[in-house]
Amino acid sequence: MTARALPRDTGALRRTTGLFIVLALLCLPWADIAVHTLAPGRELGRLAQGLLWPQWPTVRTLGEAIASTLAFAFQGVALGAAAGFGLALLYRLRAVRWFAASLRAVHELFWALLFIQLFGLSALAGVLAIAVPYAGIFAKVYGELFEETDPAPRRALPTQTSRLSSLVFTTLPQAWPHMAAYTRYRLECGIRSSAVLGFIGLPTLGYHLESLLRQGFYAEAAPFFYALLLLIATQHRWCRGWLIPALLLAAVWWLPPVAPVNGTLIWQFLTHDIVPAPLRSGTDALPWLMDLWHGQLWPGLINTLVLAMLSLVVMGLLGVILFPAVSKLFGNRWTRGAGHGVLVVLRSLPEYLLAFIALILLGPSMLPAIIALGLHNGAIIGHLIGQYSNTLILREDAARGMNRYFFEVLPRQFRLFLAFSLYRFETVIRETAILGMLGIPTIGFFIDSAFAEFRFDRAVLLLAASAVLNIGVDALARHTRRRLYLRRTVQVC
The missing domain is CATH 1.10.3720.10 (MetI-like)
Incomplete structure (x- = not known):
């Protein structure tokens, strides 16, 4: 890449990051992030006591x-x-x-x-x-x-090789x-x-x-x-x-x-239960589709995107904050050991479990999901960036402390950070949808409700919509990585 092309590329990185932050801020008015429990501190104390004893x-x-x-x-x-x-x-x-x-x-x-x-x-x-x-x-x-x-x-190889x-x-x-x-x-x-x-x-x-x-x-x-x-x-x-x-x-x-x-039940499920109700009864499908669109599909997809965008930004912020905890360029052996332990715990626990615990403490809103997705994925990003930062070679007179972080390490790791974040975006969308099963009104909430009501035709259609959303986000993230010349494959992410 030429010296002249580099500033334009750096500017594109900044604009892309700024766009994600602006989109997250625009999502805030539609996000329910209130605490709905009367005494979350008391419940947190009971949880801590149970973990200790x-x-x-x-x-x-x-x-x-x-x-x-x-x-x-x-x-x-x-x-x-x-x-x-x-x-x-x-x-x-x-x-x-x-x-x-x-x-x-x-x-x-x-x-x-x-x-x-x-x-x-x-x-x-x-x-x-x-x-x-x-x-x-x-x-x-x-x-x-x-x-x-x-x-x-x-x-x-010879041309005849199979x-x-x-x-x-x-x-x-x-x-x-x-x-x-x-x-x-x-x-x-x-x-x-x-x-x-x-x-x-x-x-x-x-x-x-x-x-x-x-x-x-x-x-x-x-x-x-x-x-x-x-x-x-x-x-x-x-x-x-x-x-x-x-x-x-x-x-x-x-x-x-x-x-x-039971072959009979399986055949009935595949040929009858998941077939849309209007097709089974021979009635007009448009009213059925419009009712599903306005009542479940549209609000479910919007809430899924709102929650995913907010979680993506929280994940990114935590990732850039946490990576010095495991980097050899910062702290000492003891602080890195403690940081590694914290990141291992956060990476090891499933987002669904973290969200379930946060839901008990904070009540039903998007806030537990944002915390869970941000902590788990932020810890993964922090771990990956921290490991890659260990390969950086700094001058002997390089700055230390906050100056080293802001002016030496973070700018050189930012491209990698953005690549990792975009790779995690597909995972965040998938997990955001499934957290609806905990009562958060994403597309997963309506899918779970349809299964509970034995409305399998609605469940399958909602699942298809969730899959299309996930594929679309993955394609968008892949296009963004290609446009910004980011890493193509991140196998550990």
């Missing part, structure tokens, strides 16, 4: 919850990785890319609600709920890794280290997803957390909270390459992915 369940109860959480995660991620690998081989085809995008655009909890209608509260429903969206995610990441490999080894041989001997060896690293990271995400499935009745750690926290039994919930945190925070230590096949076999043995299948 936990009441431990029986070893069997805790052990079964942990085993089920891991079983869903291992099977779902393994099946998703296998399907995603198959899709990645054809990822150059536009139809495959759109299909993968549609799979990952729907949150695991929404997939779970669908599969529960087909297979009941079974192991198969939970495994598929994780595997299906993860297949779309793996397809995208693996496909991009294949595209970014060096083509020189493939060109050196595509399978070319894949095995040239493409896979280059992409495999990154694929393995990303799959291990996705397993960490799978454990979080598995825990959250407990909030809709599957027997994971989240099932116990939801029932105990909702009743205010914080001391009884604390052991399950610590177990989830410990599983995720130490996953990189106990999940070694040679141990993964054994753990996967143990997961299948503990929780076989089977379910009682």
Whole structure:
């Protein structure tokens, strides 16, 4: 890039950042960020007391919850990785890319609600709920890794070499280290997803957390909270390459992915229940669609975007504030250790669980969701920027303290920060939609209500609208990254 082009590019970065901030400020009048509880401080004190003095369940109860959480995660991620690998081989085809995008655009909890209608509260429903969206995610990441490999080894092969041989001997060896690293990271995400499935009745750690926290039994919930945190925070230590096949076999043995299948009910669901009511009855569909649009679709989509924009800005602010806590360019060994511990906790806890706890403390509004999304994703951004900042080389006479932060490090990391934030935007949209199941009036609130009322035709249409919104936001973020010449692939994000 020429010296003359650089200022224009820097100006584009500033304008893009300013645009997001302005959009978030414009969203504020439509956001309900009030505190609706009478004494949030008292409830926070009870929560802290419960965490400090936990009441431990029986070893069997805790052990079964942990085993089920891991079983869903291992099977779902393994099946998703296998399907995603198959899709990645054809990822150059536009139809495959759109299909993968549609799979990952729907949150695991929404997939779970669908599969529960087909297979009941079974192991198969939970495994598929994780595997299906993860297949779309793996397809995208693996496909991009294949595209970014060096083509020189493939060109050196004899012309008669089959595509399978070319894949095995040239493409896979280059992409495999990154694929393995990303799959291990996705397993960490799978454990979080598995825990959250407990909030809709599957027997994971989240099932116990939801029932105990909702009743205010914080001391009884604390052991399950610590177990989830410990599983995720130490996953990189106990999940070694040679141990993964054994753990996967143990997961299948503990929780076989089977379910009682009633072909008649499945056929009725696919051919009757999800068909829009006007088509089933032969009446005019326009009044039905307009009622759905004005009553649920439009307010749900607007609230989803409002919440996502506010959460994106909070996430970004927390990311740039938190990254010095883990950077070698600031503080000392002790402060970095403490900062790393805080970020690990915030990164490990699912947004859904954080929002559920904040909802208990602050009452039903958008504020708990903004806090949860901001803390979790801000911690991820802060961790990533902090790790990359360790590669910066400063002059020996470089400024220190706040001057180093504002004038040396932050300007050089800002492009990376914006790339990470745009990559997280798709995730923020997905999580924003699903937080509606906690009562926040996003599109997920209306989807959950439709399932609860057995109006599956409305539920599927609302799910499709949520997926289209997610795909649109992903395309916009990708276009923005391309226009600003930001990093194309961020595998750990």
